Amino acid sequence: MDGFFSGETDTWTMLTIVAMACVSVLSRSLFFISQKDWALPQWAQRGLQYAPIAAIAAVVVPEVVMVQGALIHTVLDARLFAAAAGVAYFFWRKGAGQVVLGTIVVGMAVYLPLHVGLDW
Template sequence: MTDLWTVGIILALAAVTVLARGFFFISERDWSLPRWAERGLQYAPIAALAAVVMPEIFTVQGKLIQAWDARVFGAIAGVAAFYWRRSVLATIGAGMLVYLPLHLGLGW
Protein backbone atom coordinates (compact mmCIF):
# COMPACT_ATOMS: atom_id res chain seq x y z
CA MET A 1 0.00 0.00 0.00
CA THR A 2 1.19 3.53 -0.75
CA ASP A 3 2.32 5.53 2.26
CA LEU A 4 0.95 8.96 3.19
CA TRP A 5 4.10 10.83 2.10
CA THR A 6 3.84 9.50 -1.46
CA VAL A 7 0.15 10.38 -1.69
CA GLY A 8 0.89 13.88 -0.39
CA ILE A 9 3.63 14.41 -2.98
CA ILE A 10 1.35 13.20 -5.79
CA LEU A 11 -1.44 15.55 -4.66
CA ALA A 12 0.97 18.49 -4.36
CA LEU A 13 2.35 17.86 -7.85
CA ALA A 14 -1.19 17.61 -9.22
CA ALA A 15 -2.14 20.91 -7.55
CA VAL A 16 0.92 22.70 -8.95
CA THR A 17 0.19 21.32 -12.41
CA VAL A 18 -3.47 22.39 -12.33
CA LEU A 19 -2.53 25.84 -11.05
CA ALA A 20 0.19 26.34 -13.67
CA ARG A 21 -1.96 25.13 -16.56
CA GLY A 22 -5.14 26.81 -15.36
CA PHE A 23 -3.57 30.14 -14.42
CA PHE A 24 -4.76 31.85 -17.59
CA PHE A 25 -8.31 30.59 -17.07
CA ILE A 26 -8.46 31.65 -13.43
CA SER A 27 -7.59 35.27 -14.16
CA GLU A 28 -10.40 37.77 -14.77
CA ARG A 29 -8.24 39.75 -17.18
CA ASP A 30 -7.72 38.89 -20.85
CA TRP A 31 -4.21 37.74 -21.63
CA SER A 32 -2.44 38.37 -24.87
CA LEU A 33 1.06 37.38 -25.79
CA PRO A 34 3.41 39.80 -27.48
CA ARG A 35 3.78 39.22 -31.21
CA TRP A 36 7.37 37.98 -30.81
CA ALA A 37 6.22 35.32 -28.32
CA GLU A 38 3.40 34.15 -30.60
CA ARG A 39 5.83 33.93 -33.50
CA GLY A 40 8.34 32.01 -31.38
CA LEU A 41 5.69 29.51 -30.26
CA GLN A 42 4.95 28.67 -33.89
CA TYR A 43 8.38 27.01 -34.04
CA ALA A 44 8.04 25.08 -30.77
CA PRO A 45 6.63 21.84 -32.23
CA ILE A 46 9.29 21.48 -34.91
CA ALA A 47 12.03 22.40 -32.42
CA ALA A 48 10.79 19.72 -30.02
CA LEU A 49 10.62 17.17 -32.82
CA ALA A 50 14.17 18.02 -33.90
CA ALA A 51 15.41 17.74 -30.31
CA VAL A 52 14.00 14.23 -30.08
CA VAL A 53 14.84 12.97 -33.58
CA MET A 54 18.30 14.41 -34.28
CA PRO A 55 20.17 12.56 -31.50
CA GLU A 56 18.47 9.35 -32.61
CA ILE A 57 19.75 9.82 -36.16
CA PHE A 58 23.35 10.78 -35.46
CA THR A 59 24.26 8.91 -32.28
CA VAL A 60 24.32 5.33 -31.04
CA GLN A 61 24.36 4.96 -27.27
CA GLY A 62 25.57 8.54 -26.87
CA LYS A 63 28.42 8.32 -29.38
CA LEU A 64 28.44 9.80 -32.88
CA ILE A 65 27.93 7.30 -35.67
CA GLN A 66 31.02 6.34 -37.63
CA ALA A 67 29.35 5.33 -40.91
CA TRP A 68 26.10 6.14 -42.65
CA ASP A 69 23.28 3.75 -41.95
CA ALA A 70 19.56 3.42 -42.62
CA ARG A 71 18.67 6.23 -40.20
CA VAL A 72 20.72 8.79 -42.08
CA PHE A 73 19.27 7.81 -45.45
CA GLY A 74 15.76 7.90 -43.98
CA ALA A 75 16.42 11.37 -42.57
CA ILE A 76 17.69 12.61 -45.92
CA ALA A 77 14.58 11.25 -47.64
CA GLY A 78 12.40 12.92 -45.01
CA VAL A 79 14.09 16.30 -45.46
CA ALA A 80 13.74 16.03 -49.25
CA ALA A 81 10.05 15.15 -48.93
CA PHE A 82 9.49 18.08 -46.60
CA TYR A 83 11.03 20.54 -49.04
CA TRP A 84 9.05 19.00 -51.88
CA ARG A 85 5.61 18.71 -50.21
CA ARG A 86 5.86 20.97 -47.12
CA SER A 87 3.99 18.35 -45.13
CA VAL A 88 5.00 16.71 -41.87
CA LEU A 89 3.04 13.59 -42.80
CA ALA A 90 4.91 13.33 -46.12
CA THR A 91 8.18 13.84 -44.25
CA ILE A 92 7.48 10.97 -41.85
CA GLY A 93 6.14 8.75 -44.63
CA ALA A 94 9.12 9.27 -46.95
CA GLY A 95 11.60 8.77 -44.15
CA MET A 96 10.00 5.52 -43.07
CA LEU A 97 9.66 4.28 -46.66
CA VAL A 98 13.42 4.56 -47.01
CA TYR A 99 14.38 3.54 -43.48
CA LEU A 100 12.32 0.38 -43.02
CA PRO A 101 13.51 -1.57 -46.10
CA LEU A 102 17.11 -0.66 -45.36
CA HIS A 103 16.83 -1.51 -41.68
CA LEU A 104 14.70 -4.64 -41.90
CA GLY A 105 15.76 -5.89 -45.30
CA LEU A 106 19.50 -5.20 -45.16
CA GLY A 107 19.87 -5.32 -41.41
CA TRP A 108 21.41 -1.86 -41.20
Protein backbone atom coordinates (compact mmCIF):
# COMPACT_ATOMS: atom_id res chain seq x y z
CA MET A 1 0.00 0.00 0.00
CA ASP A 2 1.28 3.40 -0.90
CA GLY A 3 0.75 6.56 1.04
CA PHE A 4 0.11 6.91 4.75
CA PHE A 5 0.79 3.34 5.84
CA SER A 6 4.06 2.97 3.97
CA GLY A 7 5.69 5.97 5.64
CA GLU A 8 5.69 8.06 2.48
CA THR A 9 3.22 10.75 3.51
CA ASP A 10 4.09 13.92 1.64
CA THR A 11 4.63 17.32 3.23
CA TRP A 12 1.41 18.88 1.94
CA THR A 13 -0.72 16.10 3.45
CA MET A 14 0.96 16.47 6.84
CA LEU A 15 0.67 20.26 6.68
CA THR A 16 -3.03 19.97 5.84
CA ILE A 17 -3.65 17.58 8.75
CA VAL A 18 -1.85 19.88 11.20
CA ALA A 19 -3.65 22.98 9.89
CA MET A 20 -7.06 21.29 10.15
CA ALA A 21 -6.26 20.20 13.71
CA CYS A 22 -5.26 23.75 14.66
CA VAL A 23 -8.42 25.24 13.15
CA SER A 24 -10.54 22.65 14.94
CA VAL A 25 -8.91 23.25 18.34
CA LEU A 26 -9.06 27.03 17.95
CA SER A 27 -12.71 27.12 16.88
CA ARG A 28 -13.77 24.82 19.71
CA SER A 29 -11.82 26.68 22.37
CA LEU A 30 -12.98 30.21 21.51
CA PHE A 31 -15.91 29.84 23.92
CA PHE A 32 -13.53 29.05 26.78
CA ILE A 33 -10.96 31.72 25.92
CA SER A 34 -13.50 34.57 25.75
CA GLN A 35 -13.88 36.72 28.87
CA LYS A 36 -17.49 37.69 28.10
CA ASP A 37 -20.52 35.52 28.77
CA TRP A 38 -21.96 34.07 25.63
CA ALA A 39 -25.56 32.98 25.05
CA LEU A 40 -27.30 31.42 22.10
CA PRO A 41 -30.01 33.45 20.41
CA GLN A 42 -33.56 32.49 21.37
CA TRP A 43 -34.29 30.93 17.97
CA ALA A 44 -31.24 28.66 18.28
CA GLN A 45 -32.20 27.58 21.82
CA ARG A 46 -35.70 26.76 20.61
CA GLY A 47 -34.29 24.75 17.69
CA LEU A 48 -31.96 22.75 19.93
CA GLN A 49 -34.96 21.46 21.89
CA TYR A 50 -35.99 19.46 18.83
CA ALA A 51 -32.54 18.23 17.80
CA PRO A 52 -32.50 15.01 19.87
CA ILE A 53 -35.89 13.80 18.65
CA ALA A 54 -34.99 14.69 15.06
CA ALA A 55 -31.75 12.71 15.33
CA ILE A 56 -33.53 9.70 16.82
CA ALA A 57 -36.19 9.81 14.11
CA ALA A 58 -33.53 10.02 11.41
CA VAL A 59 -31.90 6.85 12.74
CA VAL A 60 -34.93 4.80 13.82
CA VAL A 61 -37.49 5.40 11.06
CA PRO A 62 -35.36 4.00 8.22
CA GLU A 63 -34.60 0.93 10.34
CA VAL A 64 -38.32 0.31 10.86
CA VAL A 65 -39.57 0.78 7.30
CA MET A 66 -36.62 -0.41 5.19
CA VAL A 67 -34.74 -3.65 4.58
CA GLN A 68 -31.37 -3.46 2.81
CA GLY A 69 -32.14 -0.01 1.41
CA ALA A 70 -35.61 -0.82 0.05
CA LEU A 71 -39.02 -0.21 1.58
CA ILE A 72 -40.64 -3.26 3.13
CA HIS A 73 -43.27 -4.94 0.98
CA THR A 74 -45.44 -6.56 3.64
CA VAL A 75 -47.27 -5.50 6.76
CA LEU A 76 -46.27 -8.79 8.40
CA ASP A 77 -43.04 -7.32 9.71
CA ALA A 78 -42.32 -7.54 13.42
CA ARG A 79 -40.69 -4.12 13.42
CA LEU A 80 -43.91 -2.39 12.38
CA PHE A 81 -45.92 -3.98 15.19
CA ALA A 82 -43.15 -3.32 17.72
CA ALA A 83 -42.91 0.33 16.67
CA ALA A 84 -46.71 0.71 16.88
CA ALA A 85 -46.76 -0.86 20.35
CA GLY A 86 -43.90 1.38 21.51
CA VAL A 87 -45.60 4.51 20.20
CA ALA A 88 -48.91 3.50 21.80
CA TYR A 89 -47.17 2.91 25.15
CA PHE A 90 -45.36 6.24 24.89
CA PHE A 91 -48.55 8.22 24.35
CA TRP A 92 -50.42 6.20 27.00
CA ARG A 93 -47.78 6.81 29.70
CA LYS A 94 -46.76 10.31 28.59
CA GLY A 95 -45.65 12.34 31.59
CA ALA A 96 -44.94 9.27 33.72
CA GLY A 97 -41.45 8.40 34.92
CA GLN A 98 -39.33 5.92 32.95
CA VAL A 99 -41.47 6.34 29.82
CA VAL A 100 -38.47 5.84 27.51
CA LEU A 101 -37.43 2.60 29.18
CA GLY A 102 -41.03 1.39 29.12
CA THR A 103 -41.32 2.21 25.43
CA ILE A 104 -38.22 0.15 24.67
CA VAL A 105 -39.38 -2.77 26.83
CA VAL A 106 -42.87 -2.83 25.28
CA GLY A 107 -41.46 -2.58 21.75
CA MET A 108 -39.05 -5.45 22.38
CA ALA A 109 -41.73 -7.52 24.11
CA VAL A 110 -43.77 -7.32 20.90
CA TYR A 111 -40.83 -7.64 18.50
CA LEU A 112 -39.10 -10.71 19.91
CA PRO A 113 -42.05 -13.15 19.89
CA LEU A 114 -43.05 -12.06 16.39
CA HIS A 115 -39.54 -12.16 15.00
CA VAL A 116 -38.28 -15.28 16.75
CA GLY A 117 -41.55 -17.18 17.19
CA LEU A 118 -43.28 -16.41 13.87
CA ASP A 119 -40.10 -15.62 11.91
CA TRP A 120 -41.49 -12.30 10.66
